[in-house]
Amino acid sequence: MSQSFPARALARGDLCLSEIGFGAAPLGNLYRAVDDTEALATCRAALDAGISYFDTAPYYGFGLSERRLGDALRDSRSVQISTKVGRLLEPDAAIEPHVLRQGFKSSLQFKPVFDYRYDAIFASWQASIQRLGLPFIDMLYVHDIGRRTHGEAHAHYFVQLTEGRGFRALEELRSSGAIRAFGLGVNEIDVCLEAIDHTDLDIILLAGRYTLLEQGALDRLLPACEQRGISVVIGGPYNSGILVTGTRHGGPLYYDYAPASADIVERVRRLESCCERFAVPLAAAALQFPLSHRSVVSVIPGIGSPQQMENTRALYETVIPAELWSTLRTEGLLRADAPVPAVARGAAAPARA
Secondary structure (H helix, E strand, C coil), X not given: CCCCCCEXXXXXXXXXXXXXXXXXXXXXXXXXXXXXXHHHHHHHHHHHXXXXXXXXXXXXXXXXXXXXXXXXXXXXXCCEEEEEECEEEEECCCCCCCCCECCECCCCCEEEEECCCHHXXXXXXXXXXXXXXXXXXXXXXEECCCHHHHHHHHHHHHHHHHCCCHHHHHHHHHHHCCCCEEEXXXXXXXXXHHHCCCCCCCEEEEEXXXXXXXXXXXXXXXXXXXXXXXXXXXXXXXXXXXXXHCCCCCCCCEECCEECCHHHHHHHXXXXXXXXXXXXXXXXXXXXXXXXXXXXXXXXXXXXXXXXXXXXXXXXXXXXXXXXXXHHHHCCCCCCCCCCECCCCCCCCCCEC
């Protein structure tokens, strides 16, 4: 095994996560089919590269990601696993296998049904234990709660967590030792601010909202997390891939799970040009940037092949000169109050500037 990624402790409890984690949505055949052999090889490559934190969800391939991840990690004793609650998987024989559904090309004939109530939280946790085939899950995230997912039905679903006692179920799982921490796994900021007024979150998995491309979480959410001792995991560090591909490859450009708008493309083009000036891959700056905030304990890109794992390790280890960050600030591409890396990646205690 190569040198492990440094681990960071959550603000509460004794749970530590590797600075780079493994986003397991690709194991659920996200946008493309991955066979079992490649899925297993990808997980083994992550373990060999020194990753110890793996995140999955029932929604990812309608159970497929959890099944594959459990098979890959069953003999690993020094890993941390998170999965999600909020969707129950119901069997449906009418589903045609191998057809792309909700972004996943999975053969499993289950349909996800939103349910955040007390009994559903316990049912989801127990079903995930069975699919993973493991005796433990370290963390549970409430998945895709908020107006971004539910629109006008948000209040209907959020009340399932409060009056329907969904948060109470998570609190009981934590107090009993069945899980070590719980939080939200979402793509929006407002619902996080709403949730922390109703329950004592340990952690938030925030996808796409604190990246090299956008730092709005600095306004209210990240200060609130610091004040309340809530740790943060950053998902979607590449904003649906545009911070990996850049703007010049000739193919379609995606941002936030949709075709990128002209203003987003222009902003990425400027980021790309600055990175090229210092011979730094755009993706390296995108991967490393969120780790500089003191509340962030891990960044979890989706990893779908051994080659992607190798590339991720190389991006993490890329030395980025301080001049790049100052240039991004000068050109209005990075907020003045955003902390940035001040040392080469891979150091035991990364400094912040």
